[in-house]
Amino acid sequence: MQQLLVKKSDISQIRNVDTPSLTLNEGDVRLRVESFALTANNITYAVTGDLIGYWKFFPVAEDGWGIVPVWGHAVVIETACEGVDLGERLYGYFPMAEELIVHPTRVRQNAFTDGSDHRSQLPAVYNEYLRLNNSQNHDIGLEDLQSILYPLYATSYMIYDYLLDNDYFGAQQILIGSASSKTAIGLLQLLSDDDTVTPKIVGLTSNRNRDFVLGLEACDQVVTYDSIEEDIEKIPSVYVDMSGNADVRVQVHTHLQAQLLVSSSVGVSHWDKFRPTNDLPGAKPQMFFAPAQIMKRHDEWGPGVIQGKxxxxxxxxxxxxxxxxxxxxxxxxxxxxxxxxxxxxGKSLPTEGHVIRTG
Incomplete structure (x- = not known):
């Protein structure tokens, strides 16, 4: 079985290795990974692998190396689990590899949970696998977009819900960094389409991607990174940081000072410019963790409601x-x-999405 390993201490090092396939235990299922997407989201997984625990989902024996999780599709090729059949297709969280063994629990008509011991303490949202054969809403024509966009747009929706849930924290403008990233595009579109949203929506981007972001017609204002001080109003603001670019974060905080009410970090697409930034003016930067907002809504609204939205x-x-x-x-x-x-x-264009078939 082939799998891609990334060096934890230097995520630019990646290699393809052959490893023996493991034997199934009672209740296990072997999946052949058919395809998966690669986006800036996966770079965030690698950068924050130790901080948030992404390296723990698919552990490997080789010390210092790990597997970056990806979202994609797989098919059941061997099963020792009653209720999960050969040939079933699934959507969910996979390793960059040809195979994965899972231990299905809470098997339902449309989904099951991987109950493997090493995943039991990890966020539940990443352990759910959708059973596509039994899904009335599955559209095979959208599968590539499902792999590329669903994890990102699900995060977009949870940020949008988080902002609404807190009445925008009293802000008069929402600044969205790395506005050409797909998670940012989803958030911009959701805010733009909602007529009840009152704060001004500002997209921050590079000069290279300025025209693309303008063309989305989802921002009230587009500001390039080199004009933050000149073009961003000093009014109560929320900053949603998709890039992890410490230089931009420092500029935003220094410019807005106490007017920056919330500074929420979501992604690390600018991984090479990511570093801790302490003692900045304004709100203390906090990492946004979508599963926390999902669980909040699950408790408030009941099972399945937030997933449906x-x-x-x-x-x-x-x-x-x-x-x-x-x-x-x-x-x-x-x-x-x-x-x-x-x-x-950083060479990938915002208009592109990568889907990798495993052969």
Missing amino acids: TLAAWRDLAIKSKSWLTVKEGKNLDDGITAYQELLS
């Missing part, structure tokens, strides 16, 4: 994305290395 929002956003998104297809795991390095170097 997220799914409805994702489908609408995915269909709209067809006007600007091109899927770049890789045919094997070696192509996955190329795509990963392209994302890591």
